[in-house]
Amino acid sequence: MRYRVLMTVLLVLLAAQVISGCATVSTESVETSTAAKNFDALEDKGVVFLYRRGRMVGAASSTQVKVNGIDAGGTGPGTFFRWELRPGKYTFLSSTGESSATIAVDVEAGEVYYIEQTQRMGLDSGRVTMNVRDAKTGKAAVESGNMVVSAYVPE
Secondary structure, eight states: OHHHHHHHHHHHHHHHHHHHTOOOOOBOOHHHHHHHTOOOOOSSSEEEEEEEOOOSTTTTOOEEEEETTEEEEEEOTTEEEEEEEOSEEEEEEEEOSSOEEEEEEEEOTTOEEEEEEEEEOOSSSOEEEEEEEOHHHHHHHHHTSEEBOOSOOOO
16 A cells, blocks of 8 residues: 555656656747748858757757857757858757757858757756758758747857
8 A cells, every 4th residue: 555655656746847847948930930941051151950859758858058158048849940150160069957968060151050959868857969960851850840049149
């Protein structure tokens, strides 16, 4: 009997933690998000998409993103950022309470880059990784996502 009570209490506490930690991120309007899914290169800037696929693993948390040390906001499942950046070296940092991942991209004018952010289960808030992906993989993921409002405003 004691075992059942203990298990019930643990399940209730776990459910409360999952519900209270659900990822809430500010997304752009449908029109803005659709317009951002233009994958054409720009003559004088590079375009960078940082996306997170819509998966169940890690779905309960927002993953924070910084560009060159400046807060950009957070991603949730099935979301993406889009930045038009001047040529140069940029550092993208993703972090949770449990881990962080950094990736550097040397952005060139006329190029489009796709960075996949992946969150896996961890002990508390999940583990994050980031990888540069090819255009076919990146476009498919961005097409099915919603654009996140970015606090990072390029110069």
